[in-house]
Amino acid sequence: MNEPRAQGSIPSLILSSQILSTGKLRVRRDWLIFGVVMVLGWGTPLLAGGFYLYLGLTVAIYAIAALGLQVMVGLAGQLSLGHAAFVGLGAYTTVLLEKTYAMPFLAAAGCGMLVAGLMGLLMAQLVRLSGVYFKIATFGFGIIVYQIISNTTWLTGGHVGIRGIPAISIFGTALTTRKELFILEMLALTIVYALLLRLCHGRVGRALSAIGQNESAARSVGIPTNAYRMVVITIGCAVAGLAGSFLPHLMRFLSPESFGWHESLVLLIMITVGGLGSLPGAILGALILIVVPEYMRELAEYKMLVYGVLLVLCMMFLPTGLVALPATVAGWVARLRTRKK
Amino acid sequence: MQLTMQLMSGLAVGCIYALVAIGFSMIYRALGLVNFAQGDIMMLGAFIGYSILVAMPALPFWLVLISATALTAVLGLLIERLAFRSAVNRKADQIYLVLLTLGIGIVLSNSARLIWGANPVVYPIALSHQIYTVLGYPFPAVYVYIAVTMPLLLLGLQLFFSKTWLGISSRAVSDDREVAALMGVDAGRASGVSFAIAAGTGALAGVLYAPITYVSFDMGVIGVKAFAAAIIGSLGSIPGAVVGGLIIGIGETLGSALISSEYMDSIAFLLMIGILLVRPTGLFNRAIKT
C-alpha cells in the first residue's frame, strides 16, 4: 500500500534525493525559488493590472489551498479527496461571522481556519484506517460536509447562496479595490508559503516526508506516524480554510456549488501537474489551471478533457511534475545516451 | 404495500451498486489499485448499449446486455494495457495510481459528453417504462433482468475463478504477483483479464441501470457510492461487494423513508464510516494486501 516510490528510474532517484536531502544546498535552493516565485507573483498582476489582476486574485486563493493540499498529499502521502469542502468551511464561517456579528475580517478568517482545521482533525481520526479505506473515507467526508452546507438552509442559505457580502475590513479600513484585496491575499500566500517551507525543512518536515515515502518503515524507526498524520491533515485543512475565507470576497457571492467533488478534483490536478511534493509546483499548478482556460475560451468544452489527459500523461510519463521537468528531461537524455553506447 | 415497493426499489439499486462494487473489488485484488474510473466505465457501458440499440432497435435486451458487456470488457483490456500495466509493474506509489485512475475517469466522462452529447438519453425500448403487475402491485420489468443477472453473474464468476486455468492464475497473480510469475503465470495477461471482467461487470451495471433512470455522461457519480459498498464488504471480496451494495441500497431507502430525504447521498458514506469505525477492514474482514 505505502510502497516506496518508483524506484530504479533516474527521475525518481532525483526526486527522492530532492525530498530526503535537506542539506544546506537544498534549503538555499528552495528559498531562492521562493524568492523568484514571490517576485513574479507580486509583480506581474500588479503591473499588468485589469483582468490580470483579477486572475491573480483567483490564482492566489487557489494557490493557498493547493499549498495546504500539497503538504498533506505530496509530502506526507495523505491523499484527501474532499479538500474543496474545507475551503468551503472556511468561506462560510468567515462570511457568516462577518455578516451576523460584523466581525472584522482577520478575526473571521481566523475562525474560518479554526473551523476548517477542527473538521480536518475530526476527519484525521480516520487515520486508524489503513491506506485505501482512509482515502475513500476522506472522499465521503467531503461529500457529507458539502451536503451539510447545502442543506442547513437556515444557516447557510443552502443552494440559494449568500449575497451582499461586505468588503474586507482590516483594523477599521475597508478594502474596496482589487489592488488592496490582492495585496492582502499575496501577504497571506507569502506567509503560508514561507511557513510551510520552514516546516518542510525542519524535523517535522523530514518526519512527514519519511511517512510519505514508506509509512511502515517510518513507524519502525520510531516515528509516531498516527500523530504526525493527524497534525499534517489538520494543517492542510486549516490552510484550505484560509483560502476559503478570501473566496467570497472576490466573487461577492457564495454558494455550495464552488466546493464540490469537481473542485476537489481540480485541486488535486493542480498539485500533481506542478509536481507532487513540490510547494512551488502547487503554485505553478494553480496558475496553469486557472490562467490557461482563459486563453482557450473557444475550446471551453474540451477543458476538462484536456485536464484529464494531462493528468493521465503526467502520471504515466512525468510523475514528478512540471517543476522537475528539467531534471526529468536530463534523466531521459542520460538514459538515451547510455542506451546508445 | 408502499414500503415493500420502496424496498424492492432499494434492492434493485443496491444490485447496481453491487455490480460496480464487484468490479472495483476485483481490480483492487488483482492490481492493488483503487479504480476511481469504475463508475465512468459503467457509464461507458450504458452509452455503448444505447448506441447498439440505436443501430439495431429490434435487438432483444439480452443481446444488448451481452454485447455491451463484451465491448466494454475489450475497452477495459485496452485501458489496462495502455495506462496501468507499466505503472503497476513499476510498483508505483498508491497516490500516482489513484490520480491516474481519476484522470482516466475524467477522460472517459468528457469523451462521452463530446461523443454522445450533454443531454441525457433514454433507451428507446419498451423496457424503459414497462411495468408488470404482480399480486396487484406494480413491478418494473427491468427488475426481472436484474434479478436473473445477479445470481448468474455470481455463479459464473465463482466457476471462472475456481475451475478455469485463466481464473485460477488470475487469483494467483492477485495474491502474490512475483511468486505466480515464478510459477510460470503470465502476470500481465492475468491482470488484463481481471480488468476486463471488472469492466464488463461495470457495463452490466450501466446497461441495467439505464432503463431505471436514463443515461448521461455524469452518471458515473453513482460509482462513488459503489466504492462505499466495496469498502463495507471489505475490498477484494466479491461476496462482500454484493452485501455492501445491498446494504447501501436498502439503507438509503430506509433512511429516506424514516429520517429525511435531503441527506440521501450522505447515507452511503455515513454507513461506510460507521461500519469502518467498528470493523476497520470491512464486514468480511478479508486480510488485505499491504
Place this chain on the structure above:
Amino acid sequence: MKTSENALQVNQWGHRISGVMLMTIIPCLMSLNASAAELKIGFFGPLSGPVAVYGTESLAGTQFGLEEIARDKLLGGDTIKLIIADDMANPGAAAQAVQRMIDVDKVVAVIGGPTSAGTAAAIEVTRAAEIPQLSPLAVDPALTKQKNPWFARIAQSGDVFASNAAQWMFTKQKAKSVYLLVRNDNWGQPLAEAFAIKAKELGVEISGRVAYEPTAKEFKPMLARMAEAKPDFVAILGYYTESGLMVKQMSELGIKLPIFAMTSVGVPQYRDIAGPAADGSYGVLYYFAGSIDTDRAKNFVKNWQAKFGREPSQYEGMGYDTAYVMAAAIKHAQGTGKVTPKTIRDGIYSIKDYPGATGPITILPNGDAQRPLPFVRLEGGVLKLDHLLQ
C-alpha cells in the same frame, strides 16, 4: 506583450479616468462621423454539462435573432458582435467569464444568464462595473430585489410564475390541496415560497413541502410519503431530469395524481424519461410556440421551422426576444447620440409593450418583466395550450 503595454499605460493614467475618457470620446467620434461601430455584447451560460440545454437553446435563439437584426439593418450602421462564454453551470466560472468580457473584450452589455445561480454571481460583477445585464431566463426573485439598476430580465420573476401557478390551480383546476416537491436551490426554493404564500391567500392547503437534492435520482420514499397525504395536485418544482424521473417513479409506485411540472413539460426529454406516465401533465412555460397571435410571432415560428425543421422551444424563443429587446435598447441609446453602457441600460428600462415574438414585453422599474404566461398540458405526447395569462 501588447496587452500588458496597454495595461501599463492605463495604469499610469488611472484606470477609471482613462476608462471614462475612452467611453465618451469614442462614441462621440462615432456619432460625429456617423461611422459604423461594432458593439460587443457578452453572452454567458451553461453550454456544457447536465443543464446545457438552457444555455445552448437560448444562445441559438439569440444568435437567430441577431442574424435577422444584422440582415435587416435594424441598427443602422452599427453591428453587434456576440462574445460567448461557457460557465458550465458554475457560478464562479460565470463571474470570471463576465469579468473577462468586461475587462478584456470591453463589452457594452451582457446577455445572461439562463440559470439563476450563474446570474446571481454575474450581477455582482456587472453591477460593480456598471454594465447592463439582460437575462433571458433567470427567475430567482432575489435578483431584482437588490435595487440593482444594471440588471433586467425578460422572464417573469419566480414570484409571478409561482403565484400565477397557484391562482391557476385554484381557479382552473379547482385544487384544494397541493403537495410541493421542491428542488433545493435558488430556483426551486423561492418558487415554492411564493407559491405557498399565494396558496395561503387563496385558501388552498399545502399538504406538504419537501426539498430534494438536485443530484438525487431515487425519489420513491419521498413520493410514497406524498401519496399518503392524498393531495389534489402535485407540483414538481424541478428541472426536467428530476421531474421526469419523479413522474416515472410515481407510476412505478402506482401513484395516480394530477401533476404540475412547471417548465419541464416543454422539454422533450421530460417525456422520454417519464414515459407514458407523462401524459396528462400540466405545466407553465416561458413561451409556447403558436400561443401568440401576432404577425411577428407567427413569422418567428415559421422562419424557425424553415431553418431547423421544428417549432422553437421556450428557451429558444426567449433567447430570440432577448436579442431583439437588446437591439431596441441600443436603438434607444443611438437616439441619445451616444451608445454607452449607461444609455443602453436606460434603453432597456424604457421598453414598454415591446411586440416580441414571445408576446408583449414591458420592463418594470425594478428590472422584472411583464409578459404573457402560457399554461399547457401534455396530451398524447403533444403540448396543448390550456390557458394564456396576459
